[in-house]
Each structure stands twice: as structure tokens, then as C-alpha cells.
Amino acid sequence: MANEKESAQWFDNLLFPKVFQTFRMAIQPSKLIIAFLAVAVICVAGWLMDFVLVSTSGSQDESGVFSILWQSSAQRFHGTLYSLFRLDIPGMVENIAGCFRTIAEVFQQHYVYCIIFLAIILAVLSIAGGAICRIAALQFARDEKPGLTEVLRFGVKKFTSFITCPLAPAGIIIFIGFFIFLLGLVGNIPWAGKPIMVIFMALALIAGGLITVVLIGAVAGFNLMFPAVAYDDADCFDAISRAFSYIFAKPWRMGFYTAIAAVYGAICYMFVRFFAFLLLWVTYWALQLGILGDNSRLIVLWRDKPTFMNLIDPPKWAALNQLESLGAFLVYLLLLVVIVLIVAFLVSFYFSANTIIYSLMRKAVDNTALEDVYTPVEETKTEPTEPKPEETPPESESQTQPEPETESDSSSLEQ
Secondary structure (H helix, E strand, C coil): CHHHHHHHHHHHHCCHHHHHHHHHHHCCHHHHHHHHHHHHHHHHHHHHHHHHHHHHHCCCCCCCHHHHHHHHHHHHHHHHHHHHHCCCHHHHHHHHHHHHHHHHHHHHHCHHHHHHHHHHHHHHHHHHHHHHHHHHHHHHHHCCCCCHHHHHHHHHHCHHHHHHHHHHHHHHHHHHHHHHHHHHHHCCCCCCHHHHHHHCHHHHHHHHHHHHHHHHHHHHHHHHHHHHHHHHCCCHHHHHHHHHHHHHHCHHHHHHHHHHHHHHHHHHHHHHHHHHHHHHHHHHHHHHHHCCCCHHHHHHHCCCCCCCCCCCCCCCHHHCCHHHHHHHHHHHHHHHHHHHHHHHHHHHHHHHHHHHHHHHHHHHHHCCCCCCCCCCCCCCCCCCCCCCCCCCCCCCHHHHCCCCCCHHHHHHHHC
16 A cells, blocks of 8 residues: 555656647647637638738739648648658758748748738737647636636737747847947958957857857757746846856756657647538538438538648639539638637647646746746725724723822821
């Protein structure tokens, strides 16, 4: 019995199994609602910007920037998952690098579009991600489930901290890099340029080292910045400081937690995608049986039967009349809701997992209890009350009773 208790206590003291609570937390309805709304706003903004871009360009066959990014990201994401399951590390690296190459190419061609779209994504995720991290923090620390409006108010209240967390390291890198750039410009001065560069080359190397440290800390610690604000009510620089300190204090532990969360998240995503595929497949075949196998009628509204790799296809709008186009659009919109829900699960899982990892890293580095989470103190407003008049104490017996006469007093009276 004693050995069983010791083994159970030893297992409870392990931190990494707590990462496996993420799936249960990620499918919480309030988190999925917030993530769904965030993904829906981003998608609608992207499609509207694509519509404006295609309309102004005059080419109806051109794909929009958001459509290119969506399709490329989905393809590379699934390629990364399959490489992960095959333990193909070079394949994972190639897919991730290919995704960044596509983003860089699109940015070079449509940099104004990308800057505006990136600002929209950052603003939306600052509120939605902050709210999800807040729910995850309270749920993981105290098993509390705050209300939807409460966490959204928290996200709006801390909006400045959330949105500046990823921007501050980028600003620091640009600021330091500007001085190295100036030194390079000085090198163009005839005769004196090269000697000046040689003299200040040591400072340039120091600046380059600072940029490297900030870049590594920002990339590796970005996942901990939002949870730091949600868990400890940290401001921008406090969140960055905490993320950097945890990354550089225990980098292997951080990498271990992140790897576990990534593998577990991939398995959970495949399960959710299979659930969505089964839902669509059953619905499609039940409809087809209901219309007595006349597939032509179903194709008008629902183009192709779903597959695990390709859940939905857009309708062939050119082959439809106005009434058929309306019906196909409504069906396609409902099918898109299922796709957005899958992406919303990924968003919820990402922020929930990083909130748990932040709590575990804070426990490992600062020895802070997992149950310790920021809770705002609400000031209760009380009406001012009039002070009560002070009650005079009752007179003591010594004050009410006459003092006894002394001998000197009695002799003076006799005289």
C-alpha cells in the first residue's frame, strides 16, 4: 500500500502529463464560440479584401491573396502532419519552410494587402486569444469556468498588452538593426568609410548578438506571452520578460513540453477532422438515398461527396441558374461552418496548450503554484453612513456618591 501511494504521488508530481488536459479544455463551448467568431471575422475580411482586389484588377480568373494563403497553408499544414506521423523530420522542415516561402512571395507582390490583413489578424487574435487564455488559466488553475462576456471584457481591457507583445520584440530588432544599417552606410564614405567601419565593428557585432538573443527569445517565447498576460495580469514588457526568462532558463524543458503538445495536438486534430468527415459523409449518403439515387439533383446543391482529404468543394457557379445558385450558396455556407469549426478547434487548442505550458514553466522556474492565478479584486461600493453620537459613559459610583469627610474637614466645621 505504501509503495502504491508513493508511486501515485510521484506520478502526480510529474508536470508534463497535464498537457494532455488540453483536448478537454479546447472543446469547451465558450472557447469554441470565441475561436469560431475570430476565424469567421478573419475569413470574411479576407474574402472581402479578395473581392475588392480582384474587382480593381479587372481579372476574374485571378485568385485572391487570401484564397492563395488559405489553400497553401492548409496544404502545407497537412503535409507537416503526415511527415510528423511518418517521423520524417526533413519533410516537416520542408513543409514549414515552404509555407513561409509562399507568405514571403505573396508579401512581395501585395505588401499593402498583407500589412492590412496582418493587422486585422493581430487585432482579432489579441482579443480572442486573450479571452481563450484567460478561460484556460482559470480552468487549469482553479477548475473555474468564467462567463463568455467576462473573458471578452478581459480581452478588450488587456488589448494593448496583447497586441504589443509580438510587436515590441520586432520593434527592438528594427531599432538595433537600424544602427548596424547606419554603419553600413558610413562605409560608403570615400577614404574614411572603411576605417570607421573597422573601428565600430565590435559594436556592430554586439548589436548583432543582441538581435540574435531577442529573435530567439521572441520566436521561442512567443507562445508564452499571451498566457503571461492572462495568468499574471502582466503588461507587455513584463510578459516578454517572463517568456524570455523561462525560455533561456530551461530551454530543453520548454522544447519537451512544446513537442508533447504538438504531437498530441496533431492526434486530436486528426480525430476532430475524422469526426467532421464522418458527419458530412453520413449526411451526403443519407441525402442521396433519400432522393432515390438521382445524383444529379444532389450535385446541383452539393457538388461532390466528401473525402477525408477534401471535405468540401465549391459549386460550379457558371452551370447554375439564379435559384440553383442561391440554394448552392446556402448549402456551401453551411459546409463552410464545419470547416471553420475545425479551424476554431485548432485555435482553441493552441492557446489552451500554451496556457498550460506557461503554468508548468512558471512552476519549474519560479516555483509558483499551479493554482496561483490573477484574480481582480472588485471594490464594493458602500453608502456613507452618518457617525453615531458617542454615548457618554454612565457615571461611576465614585462620582455620584459624596466623598467621606476627613478629620481636618470636621474640625474646621466645629470651629
